Amino acid sequence: MSEQEYTPKSKVGKWFNDRLPLLTLANHLTDYPTPKNLNYWWTFGGILTFCLITQIVTGLVLAMHYIAHADMAFQSVEHIMRDVNYGWLIRYIHANGASMFFLAVYIHIFRSLFYGSYKSPREVIWIIGIIIYLLMMAAAFLGYVLPWGQMSFWGATVITNLFSAIPLVGEGIVTWLWGGYSVDNPTLTRFFTLHYLIPFLILGLVVLHIWALHVPGNNNPIGIDIKKPSKDTVPFHPYIVIKDGFALLMFMIVFAFFVFYTPNILGHADNYIEANPLVTPAHIVPEWYLLPFYAILRSVPDKLLGVIAMLSAILILAALPWLDTSKIRSAVFRPLYKQFYWILVADVLILGYVGAMPAEGLYLLIARIATAYYFLHFLVVLPVLGFKERTTPVPLSITEPILGGSPNLAAVKKKDSF
Amino acid sequence: MKNIFRISFILVLFLGFQFNSNAAEKVEYLKTDWSFKGPFGKFDRAALQRGYQVYQEVCSSCHSMKYLSYRNLVEEGGPEFSVEQAKAIAASFEVKDGPNADGEMFLRPGRLSDKFVMPYENEKAAQAANGGAYPPDMTVLVKARGDGVDYIYSLLQGYEDPPAGVTLDEGVYYNKYMYGNKIKMSNQLSDGLIEYSDGTNASVEQMAKDVTTFLMWTAEPHLETRHKMGFKAIIYLIILTVLVYFSMKRIWSRIETKI
Numbered sequence: 133m134s135e136q137e138y139t140p141k142s143k144v145g146k147w148f149n150d151r152l153p154l155l156t157l158a159n160h161l162t163d164y165p166t167p168k169n170l171n172y173w174w175t176f177g178g179i180l181t182f183c184l185i186t187q188i189v190t191g192l193v194l195a196m197h198y199i200a201h202a203d204m205a206f207q208s209v210e211h212i213m214r215d216v217n218y219g220w221l222i223r224y225i226h227a228n229g230a231s232m233f234f235l236a237v238y239i240h241i242f243r244s245l246f247y248g249s250y251k252s253p254r255e256v257i258w259i260i261g262i263i264i265y266l267l268m269m270a271a272a273f274l275g276y277v278l279p280w281g282q283m284s285f286w287g288a289t290v291i292t293n294l295f296s297a298i299p300l301v302g303e304g305i306v307t308w309l310w311g312g313y314s315v316d317n318p319t320l321t322r323f324f325t326l327h328y329l330i331p332f333l334i335l336g337l338v339v340l341h342i343w344a345l346h347v348p349g350n351n352n353p354i355g356i357d358i359k360k361p362s363k364d365t366v367p368f369h370p371y372i373v374i375k376d377g378f379a380l381l382m383f384m385i386v387f388a389f390f391v392f393y394t395p396n397i398l399g400h401a402d403n404y405i406e407a408n409p410l411v412t413p414a415h416i417v418p419e420w421y422l423l424p425f426y427a428i429l430r431s432v433p434d435k436l437l438g439v440i441a442m443l444s445a446i447l448i449l450a451a452l453p454w455l456d457t458s459k460i461r462s463a464v465f466r467p468l469y470k471q472f473y474w475i476l477v478a479d480v481l482i483l484g485y486v487g488a489m490p491a492e493g494l495y496l497l498i499a500r501i502a503t504a505y506y507f508l509h510f511l512v513v514l515p516v517l518g519f520k521e522r523t524t525p526v527p528l529s530i531t532e533p534i535l536g537g538s539p540n541l542a543a544v545k546k547k548d549s550f
Numbered sequence: 551m552k553n554i555f556r557i558s559f560i561l562v563l564f565l566g567f568q569f570n571s572n573a574a575e576k577v578e579y580l581k582t583d584w585s586f587k588g589p590f591g592k593f594d595r596a597a598l599q600r601g602y603q604v605y606q607e608v609c610s611s612c613h614s615m616k617y618l619s620y621r622n623l624v625e626e627g628g629p630e631f632s633v634e635q636a637k638a639i640a641a642s643f644e645v646k647d648g649p650n651a652d653g654e655m656f657l658r659p660g661r662l663s664d665k666f667v668m669p670y671e672n673e674k675a676a677q678a679a680n681g682g683a684y685p686p687d688m689t690v691l692v693k694a695r696g697d698g699v700d701y702i703y704s705l706l707q708g709y710e711d712p713p714a715g716v717t718l719d720e721g722v723y724y725n726k727y728m729y730g731n732k733i734k735m736s737n738q739l740s741d742g743l744i745e746y747s748d749g750t751n752a753s754v755e756q757m758a759k760d761v762t763t764f765l766m767w768t769a770e771p772h773l774e775t776r777h778k779m780g781f782k783a784i785i786y787l788i789i790l791t792v793l794v795y796f797s798m799k800r801i802w803s804r805i806e807t808k809i
Binding site: 168207210211213214220221224366370371374375377378381382384385388389391392393395396401402404405414 | 589617622686689690693694695696698729769771772776777779780781783784787788790791794795797798801802805
């Protein structure tokens with residue numbers, strides 16, 4: 133970064149900063165030159181940080197009252213809901229917070245897909261992001277088991293059983309994961325421990341994610357490299373801080389609506405029935421944010437191949453910077469990619485929908501077509517498109533006039549919203 | 551080209567929703583006005599007290615209420631019985647306590663701090679007394695059923711003779727709202743079954759509504775606080791958002807760009 137050497141004004145500040153340059157870091161963060169044309173889709177990074185901190189803080193309080201024991205977990209959650217002061221509020225924030233977290237992360241990921249934020253030189257930011265996303269899914273799954281309701285128990289049974297698909301050692305691994313021969317108390321206690329650990333791993337990775345971001349700087353809606361600092365950038369504080377704050381408040385209104393008025397709508401009613409190993413629920417469904425992957429899993433007739441397909445669906449994202457061969461980042465200047473992007477969005481929504489439906493008949497057929505298309509998009513469409521697509525002219529900077537008679541800034545601004 | 555993609559996208563989504571509506575033919579539940587629905591919803595105090603009476607006189611012989619304590623009956627946002635009333639209610643039950651100094655378990659009258667007394671010693675005893683079916687605990691029953699209060703309210707009034715071709719085993723009854731239509735609980739409500747202490751006419755519909763309201767409260771005892779706090783929180787957030795919006799406009803007006 134091309135910022136000038138920072139020296140604190142006060143003597144004490146200078147003394148301290150020479151020993152630990154925290155003030156230099158703070159200065160870097162406030163002055164950090166940010167493209168001035170970032171739209172609201174870029175505010176979700178800040179929103180996600182808020183989500184993570186909310187989950188950690190509410191989770192800490194819940195852990196003070198929760199009892200990780202198969203005989204007492206369900207009852208302790210009811211204790212939190214009834215007798216702990218504002219326990220209901222803390223728990224509803226935590227439970228709905230998970231959904232809000234995923235809502236925000238999906239917007240964040242699809243923003244990146246649209247504007248090509250994963251491309252060089254931002255591959256490492258992207259891959260750290262994918263690891264964070266994987267850990268988020270693990271944390272969410274583990275957390276869903278803790279209330280020890282019917283869906284907790286059977287969800288845990290179904291998901292851990294996936295490991296039995298591994299040849300030879302599968303069964304052994306499942307027994308090892310369970311700590312016994314079925315999902316039971318040892319499973320619950322270890323899931324609680326891991327559920328407590330993962331958020332802090334995520335927090336560490338978030339620091340790396342932001343650090344890696346601050347090396348090349350933000351991508352932007354027109355996806356061009358910009359000089360920093362320049363007329364194209366604004367300092368992070370106050371410009372981006374206030375804008376992120378505004379977007380966060382809008383997000384919090386939606387969040388509050390769920391927490392206060394429909395706190396159980398995103399959960400499954402069966403999870404208010406205490407876990408019973410002798411009664412299997414009619415439909416075992418994961419939380420909404422895992423449904424597309426659940427659909428992919430079930431669309432493959434073979435168990436092992438299904439698990440491989442599901443894992444590949446996530447891991448393929450890590451290879452995205454190399455699968456997308458186009459030199460142009462932003463979909464604004466890629467007319468064909470833009471169409472395929474929206475088809476992918478529709479495809480993932482369809483997968484999510486059929487994931488909630490029973491895997492039979494027409495639903496299964498749709499799930500199979502959508503799964504095939506998902507992989508087709510990444511493995512065929514993206515690599516080929518980079519060579520075949522005729523892109524529209526890209527401006528040289530955000531503020532400078534554009535060469536070659538391409539559309540002016542006003543037109544670019546209009547196109548960049550999606 | 552663009553339009554073809556857009557249209558196909560919309561078509562696919564539309565078809566998706568079509569399947570949804572065709573897939574499961576939903577039963578129409580009986581409708582009633584619930585005072586606790588909506589952002590300003592509150593419980594009807596009298597309905598809660600009557601609902602408690604229905605639970606006590608009809609349901610509680612089989613269905614436990616294990617997460618509820620007698621003290622909850624006094625608390626704000628609930629039936630709000632007076633402390634004396636609630637003490638009397640608690641004292642009318644015998645609670646097993648102990649061991650005492652001699653190492654013996656003993657029975658004593660209930661106190662406000664006691665949990666609701668269970669109708670059976672354990673799940674097995676409950677099953678043995680009910681033809682193998684376990685009457686579910688009622689504390690969070692409303693939240694444990696996808697269709698919530700409407701489902702419970704309808705189910706209580708949904709008993710009828712089985713349609714031709716449906717044969718029922720001994721101890722199984724036909725209910726048009728039950729998932730799968732077969733239920734092991736017989737019809738419990740009949741007009742005038744109980745005598746409401748406030749003189750309300752105890753029709754089946756009235757009792758079903760009152761007891762369902764009571765069950766909603768047992769499942770969500772803090773519903774009223776939640777609604778009130780939610781209103782304040784959202785108003786606060788909206789005002790703050792507006793203020794931040796104008797500060798943002800002001801700050802960004804220093805440079806030449808639109809946000």
